Amino acid sequence: MHAALRYRFKWAIGHFLVSALILLVVGGLIFFVWYPHPYRVLAGGLNLFLLVAAVDVVLGPVCTFAVAAAKKPLKELRMDVALIALVQVGALSYGAWTVFQARPVYLAFEIDRLRVIHAIDVDPGLLAQSAPEFRSLPVRGPELVAVRPFASATERMEVTMAALQGLDIGARADLWVGYDTQTQAIQSAALPLSALLAAKPEAVPMIQAGLASAGLSLDGARYLPVASRHAFWTAILSPLDARPVLFLPVDPY
Structure with missing residues (x-):
């Protein structure tokens, strides 16, 4: 292999190893905290992780390979790689934040099924109307919750119409109650x-x-x-x- 090409590969591989180590830490956070089994599939955690991985372990090393010219002064090369790493960290941070914002927060029992509820599914206005124990969304993995029985036929109609417009019943924070309070209804369903x-x-x-x-x-x-x-x-x-x-x-x- 040509010496100049080996030089580029040396820098790119080093960048790849560092990127892979950082990605390993981020992946552990995603798959063992925010998207544990089965949510890595049910909530799309795997797809989001692969998108983040593409940025972290592919684009960064490729850019380093492109700038790592053997004739370039070492100080200048280090500055170029540092700039690439800075952009990469910014992209990784944004990706991780996006994954966090899309994380599943509850598995909700609604009438006759369980529904995966994401943080972005929850209306802040309805969250403010929920019971005190539900006003802060979980950050350490999804928890169980249940939707209480409707208080009246009018409420049932209003909630049903909202569901037809895209607001799933299980995402209605104003209707949340403890999962264990609805054990009999769950067993019946x-x-x-x-x-x-x-x-x-x-x-x-x-x-x-x-x-x-x-x-x-x-x-x-x-x-x-x-x-x-x-x-x-x-x-x-x-x-x-x-x-x-x-x-x-x-x-x-």
């Missing part, structure tokens, strides 16, 4: 898993393997659909407290 097995025979092996891995029995097992922007999944509920204990990439519809 949940469907027998045997019905899903009959409707989705192609998913039977996956469902059975999931139950086995979670130590659950098919007898009496119940599920709820999980709705998100990106997909419909299935959540298997605990028979004790109706909390999700297993998520499966099976569209129950």
Whole structure:
């Protein structure tokens, strides 16, 4: 390999290794705090991370490769790389902030399903009307919440019309209550898993393997659909407290 080309690769590879290390830290924050399983798929965390990664570990080293001329004075080259790194840090910070703003904050029970709620889905005005414990959105991963029963037929109509215009019922902070306060309603809405097995025979092996891995029995097992922007999944509920204990990439519809 030509000496000038080796010189460029040396700088580019060094830049790549540093970028990859930083990206590893950011990825840990994204996948283990903001978008834990299954939200890396349900909430699009993986796609957002890949976009950030493209900026961090591809464009930066490529730019360094382009400017790293062997004949360029070392001081000038260092300044060029520092400028590239500064732009890269700015882009990475903006990307990470965007991922944070789009993070899932709640898995909400709404009538007959669970819905993934993102921070940007929540109307600040309705958030101010919510119970005190819900006025600060979670930053350490999504939590469970439930929508309370409608207070009247008029409220039901108003909420339904708003939902038709794009404001999902589960994102209505003014209707949020603790998930555990609605255990009976959740259990009543949940469907027998045997019905899903009959409707989705192609998913039977996956469902059975999931139950086995979670130590659950098919007898009496119940599920709820999980709705998100990106997909419909299935959540298997605990028979004790109706909390999700297993998520499966099976569209129950």
